[in-house]
Amino acid sequence: xxxxxxxxxxxxxxxxxxxxxxxxxxxxxxxxxxxxxxxxxxxxxxxxxxxxxxxxxxxxxxxxxxxxxxxxxxxxxxxxxxxxxxxxxxxxxxxxxxxxxxxxxxxxxxxxxxxxxxxxxxxxxxxxxxxxxxxxxxxxxxxxxxxxxxxxxxxxxxxxxxxxxxxxxxxxxxxxxxxxxxxxxxxxxxxxxxxxxxxxxxxxxxxxxxxxxxxxxxxxxxxxxxxxxxxxxxxxxxxxxxxxxxxxxxxxxxxxxxxxxxxxxxxxxxxxxxxxxxxxxxxxxxxxxxxxxxxxxxxxxxxxxx
Numbered sequence: 001x002x003x004x005x006x007x008x009x010x011x012x013x014x015x016x017x018x019x020x021x022x023x024x025x026x027x028x029x030x031x032x033x034x035x036x037x038x039x040x041x042x043x044x045x046x047x048x049x050x051x052x053x054x055x056x057x058x059x060x061x062x063x064x065x066x067x068x069x070x071x072x073x074x075x076x077x078x079x080x081x082x083x084x085x086x087x088x089x090x091x092x093x094x095x096x097x098x099x100x101x102x103x104x105x106x107x108x109x110x111x112x113x114x115x116x117x118x119x120x121x122x123x124x125x126x127x128x129x130x131x132x133x134x135x136x137x138x139x140x141x142x143x144x145x146x147x148x149x150x151x152x153x154x155x156x157x158x159x160x161x162x163x164x165x166x167x168x169x170x171x172x173x174x175x176x177x178x179x180x181x182x183x184x185x186x187x188x189x190x191x192x193x194x195x196x197x198x199x200x201x202x203x204x205x206x207x208x209x210x211x212x213x214x215x216x217x218x219x220x221x222x223x224x225x226x227x228x229x230x231x232x233x234x235x236x237x238x239x240x241x242x243x244x245x246x247x248x249x250x251x252x253x254x255x256x257x258x259x260x261x262x263x264x265x266x267x268x269x270x271x272x273x274x275x276x277x278x279x280x281x282x283x284x285x286x287x288x289x290x291x292x293x294x295x296x297x298x299x300x301x302x303x304x305x306x
Contacts, residue, residue, distance in 0.1 A: 046073045052082035059094060068102035093124055096133070105137040112137070128170060128177030135167035139186050142193070149297065160197070164190045194227040195221060211244035232258065236267040239274065248278060 042140055049055050055288035060075030075091035075098065082088050096111030112130045115122070141159050154165055167187045171180060198221040204214030218238040235258035255271035262268050 008038075015165050030038055034263040037119050046070050048074070048077055052078050052085040052087040055082075056090060058093075059091070063094065063097060063101065066101060069097045072098040086241070089119060090121065092118075093122075100133060100140075105141050108136050109137045128174030129178050131166075131170045131174060132177065132179040133278065134181055135163060135170050135183060136186060138163035139190055141192075144147045160190055162195065165286040165290065191225055192228050195225040195230055197227060198231050199234065201238065202234070211241040214238070214241040215245060232267045235262070236270060241269065252278065 027087075049058065055074050055078050059071045059078070061073060062068075062071035072095055075095045078085065078091040079095075093112065093115045094109045096115065099105075099111060100108035112134045116125050116130045119125060132216050138159065142163065159178065164187065167190065169185050170177070170183055171187070174180070177183075198217050202214045202217035202221065205211070206215065215263075218234050218241065221234050222238065235254055239255040239258070240253040242248070242254065252275060255275050258271045259268045259275075
């Protein structure tokens with residue numbers, strides 16, 4: 001297992017990790033038991049056919065019906081009993097599909113990676129399917145909002161960055177893949193989560209009188225994650241942070257950019273007033289965060305609605 005994969009395991013959290021390992025173990029042990037015993041297995045609705053092709057068809061039917069355990073049994077049976085059949089190779093990737101469907105994403109990722117390494121010229125590797133599924137599996141690991149836990153934008157974003165990296169690598173490597181539209185949809189969702197997090201952290205630093213931290217976070221938000229709902233507010237707050245760290249020239253530049261790019265936004269008016277004040281005299285529009293009368297608009301901008 002790669003170092004990156006191990007890090008991703010830790011990031012997922014102990015509860016989800018243990019649950020997925022248990023599920024993966026169940027899939028593997030049940031499949032092997034079925035192979036050893038042969039014949040039907042009522043608990044998983046499995047009855048093996050004579051040919052590898054027919055068993056593969058049954059496995060695919062089980063996949064389509066979301067019967068992950070039954071599907072894994074068929075594919076494991078083929079790999080064990082028909083090792084030299086072309087369906088044995090296909091069964092390797094379909095086992096990963098079954099793990100993916102059962103939400104054992106870590107194990108599915110490993111299965112896809114091994115398949116790509118062993119069969120680099122296989123159609124499902126060449127057309128981008130395997131690479132896309134790896135990226136999709138990373139994205140699927142991202143937890144949903146829950147009242148028990150902090151909002152997702154407040155959590156460590158390691159898993160989100162993994163998903164973004166894998167999916168963007170897929171787009172660069174397989175630009176004509178039929179899975180590109182689906183990948184772009186997922187990337188957009190992942191990018192929004194990263195943007196939410198960058199804005200949250202930038203505001204966290206600003207509210208605690210650490211404007212340089214705000215500068216660093218907002219630069220990333222503006223440069224790498226534009227168009228996700230924070231552009232105007234980020235430009236405005238970045239200008240104020242530049243003033244707070246005594247970089248007035250950069251404040252003028254970012255506020256001028258705000259006025260030019262978003263002339264009809266309320267923050268463009270604030271930026272014009274701030275620029276005029278900076279030109280007119282010594283009054284500092286973006287005083288240190290938390291200071292009385294800081295900036296033309298007073299307190300830092302409110303967090304936009306998600």
